[in-house]
Amino acid sequence: MRLTGLIRIAAMLFSLGTAWLFVQTYFNTGWKVVSLRSWLGSESDLPKTQPPRNKCGNKKSCPESTFAFKVSSGAANVVGPSICFENTIIMSGVKNNVGRGLNIALLNGTNGQVMKTDVFDMYSGDIKLLLDFLKAIKSGTIVTVASYDDPATKLNDEARTLFTNLGSRHASKLAFRDNWIFIGAKGLKDKSPYEQHLRNEAAKNKYEGWPEVLEMEGCVPKKMD
Numbered sequence: 389m390r391l392t393g394l395i396r397i398a399a400m401l402f403s404l405g406t407a408w409l410f411v412q413t414y415f416n417t418g419w420k421v422v423s424l425r426s427w428l429g430s431e432s433d434l435p436k437t438q439p440p441r442n443k444c445g446n447k448k449s450c451p452e453s454t455f456a457f458k459v460s461s462g463a464a465n466v467v468g469p470s471i472c473f474e475n476t477i478i479m480s481g482v483k484n485n486v487g488r489g490l491n492i493a494l495l496n497g498t499n500g501q502v503m504k505t506d507v508f509d510m511y512s513g514d515i516k517l518l519l520d521f522l523k524a525i526k527s528g529t530i531v532t533v534a535s536y537d538d539p540a541t542k543l544n545d546e547a548r549t550l551f552t553n554l555g556s557r558h559a560s561k562l563a564f565r566d567n568w569i570f571i572g573a574k575g576l577k578d579k580s581p582y583e584q585h586l587r588n589e590a591a592k593n594k595y596e597g598w599p600e601v602l603e604m605e606g607c608v609p610k611k612m613d
């Protein structure tokens with residue numbers, strides 16, 4: 389009898405305890421009410437306020453007739469440039485396919501597929517490599533360029549003219565340690581609107597010896613045949 393009496397008391401205390409816990413959890417202050425709501429899933433039923441992510445993480449989504457892009461120049465001689473096209477990062481430091489000079493990606497202007505990526509050292513490299521690369525570009529190709537460290541020391545008139553013919557306004561004026569990002573195309577009749585150029589000017593430079601990073605994002609029209 390003593391034992392069952394003890395068990396009865398224990399059971400009573402236990403149920404009192406759980407009832408108290410129950411009350412605490414369901415009807416008492418602030419956070420417990422919130423935790424009840426989350427148990428019932430009501431929080432996940434609330435409308436999502438976060439907008440869907442755009443291609444390349446861009447601020448605006450791109451129409452069907454265009455490709456999304458985001459291009460960044462290098463930061464001084466420390467952080468490499470990056471090129472995102474249609475939500476794929478095709479050149480970056482993480483991909484380990486960028487380097488000092490001009491970083492260039494060629495894309496099929498019709499379907500957006502990556503045709504080729506390459507890097508040309510414009511400080512101590514051989515300009516002939518860049519000339520051969522640019523001359524081989526076929527009509528209908530989108531050409532995306534991002535500078536890193538120094539885009540210009542080795543650039544000669546012939547190379548500058550080849551970029552100008554792809555739609556660049558600034559290739560003729562690029563100088564030592566300028567920053568430059570550009571999207572052009574072989575066969576463009578006008579100048580490209582997708583270009584930024586920042587001069588290396590001691591008084592305005594963000595970094596000692598180099599200007600601020602350039603970044604450009606948007607939508608480039610597909611080639612219509």
Ligand SMILES: *[C@@H]1O[C@H](CO)[C@@H](O)[C@H](O)[C@H]1NC(C)=O
Binds near residue numbers: 496498499526528
């Ligand atoms: C792009 O791809 C299409 C379809 O595969 C092809 O017909 C066209 O020649 C390509 N364009 C270039 C510039 O290679």
